[in-house]
Amino acid sequence: MESTFVFVIIAVLATLGQAQFSPTLTVNSCTASTLQLTLDNAADGGIIYIQGQTSACKQTTSSASTVHEFDFASCGIAWASSFKMIVQKNALYQTGDDKQIPIMCIMDLTDLTVANNVNALDKDDDVGQNLTVKPTASMKLYRSGIDVAGSSVQLTDTLTMSIELDAEFQADFDIVAKDCTASTISIVNSACAADTDLFPDFTKPAPGYLSNSFGAFRTTDLNGGSVAMTFSCTLTVCQGSCAATTCPSGNGYGRKKRGISKRQANPAPAIDDISVGTTVTIAAEEVILQTPDDDTDVCMNRTGFIAGLILLIIALIIVLVTAVFMGRKYHEKKDALQKLNGGMTSVAMG
Incomplete structure (x- = not known):
């Protein structure tokens, strides 16, 4: 009886251990080149990878919420095709507790049809996740x-x-x-x-x-x-x-x-x-026109210039008239002196 009781306890503990490993995978984005997902409640030191691909598609898991990215070119995954994402509790060996989640990325194009073969997968631990992406x-x-x-x-x-x-x-x-x-x-x-x-x-x-x-x-x-x-x-x-x-x-x-x-x-x-x-x-580039004030200033400047020019001409005329008048006065005095000197010479000779 004692050995049977111990066996039952071990079996219960094993069942509890299995129930505790229930990771949740959510696809964040899926482009023509990259898959990004969030993994919750996985095991510390476990692994997540795309089945059938190289170690380039294998990453270490954590019990905390973590974000994982996978490059399709490195993984050899054709975009718009279904594949299995494996969440493995222990990195060294596989058990029936490991999770297999089918994933497919689908382009949001009305005439583009892609066959969904997730039903052909041999073990689906989660509902297959199909992410729709629209070109931008x-x-x-x-x-x-x-x-x-x-x-x-x-x-x-x-x-x-x-x-x-x-x-x-x-x-x-x-x-x-x-x-x-x-x-x-x-x-x-x-x-x-x-x-x-x-x-x-x-x-x-x-x-x-x-x-x-x-x-x-x-x-x-x-x-x-x-x-x-x-x-x-x-x-x-x-x-x-x-x-x-x-x-x-x-x-x-x-x-x-x-x-x-x-x-x-x-x-x-x-x-x-x-x-x-x-x-x-x-x-639109603005064309600057002259204001009325500017026109007045121009007119005033032109008037001043013309007035100054007239005054200059008048001054020149006055100078010329004065020069002519003074020249005549000079000649008249010179003629008078010559006549006076001629009369005095005649008296002396007589």
């Missing part, structure tokens, strides 16, 4: 290579618009600027520029990257001053290279500068739309 992009405005989004530029400036998929999506996806507006002005319709004189068609330096240079413009404001312009675009996302749109001036999304890549040779259909935008304030 950004729009920026540059003046002379400087980002001016959110700041002020002049109406005479040349701006460059850059639209780019975020880095984790560039390897697998492409974009087309489907429709764009500048506040209330339509600048792109159905992937073609609405007015190429105002806003030319986009060029495409690389997959997932659109660029365009244009002269700054704004909606009409009768009061002058500055006008805030909001530029926004609806982008069509493709898995692979997007198909070109024929426009009067060329391809709507723009042509690759150096030849056509293999990805462009077989364009993929559009599968979803996303939006991007930014704002810039556009100011």
Whole structure:
């Protein structure tokens, strides 16, 4: 009886030990290159890894809440495929207590379908976790290579618009600027520029990257001053290279500068739309006109100059008249002296 009682106690303790190991795994993010998850209630000195991969995908666990990141390239995991994440209580050996959690990352694209084979896994200790991810992009405005989004530029400036998929999506996806507006002005319709004189068609330096240079413009404001312009675009996302749109001036999304890549040779259909935008304030250069006071000063200066010139001429005339008068007086006195001297000489001779 005593040995049986001891055996029962050991069995109960073993059962309690098994119940205590119940780690919880939560997927935080899953991009085309990286998986990030939070692990709670695991064992100190245990391990977590992706089944069937190398030691590059193995990390040590802790009983505290910890964040783990796994690089898909290092682990050899194809994105949008299912795999097993193993949480092992002891790093040296496996037991039935170890947890196996199926995981799959799914792109949030309406026409993109991925087979979910988590049911084929032989041991699912947790409900399979499927994380949905939507591609993201950004729009920026540059003046002379400087980002001016959110700041002020002049109406005479040349701006460059850059639209780019975020880095984790560039390897697998492409974009087309489907429709764009500048506040209330339509600048792109159905992937073609609405007015190429105002806003030319986009060029495409690389997959997932659109660029365009244009002269700054704004909606009409009768009061002058500055006008805030909001530029926004609806982008069509493709898995692979997007198909070109024929426009009067060329391809709507723009042509690759150096030849056509293999990805462009077989364009993929559009599968979803996303939006991007930014704002810039556009100011008109003010032309400064002379005020009435300034005109009065100019007139006064001209009047003074003319009056001074007249006085100078009058002074010169007075000097000339005086010189002529004095010259005549001098000659008259000289003639009188000569006559007087001539009369005195005649008396002396008589």
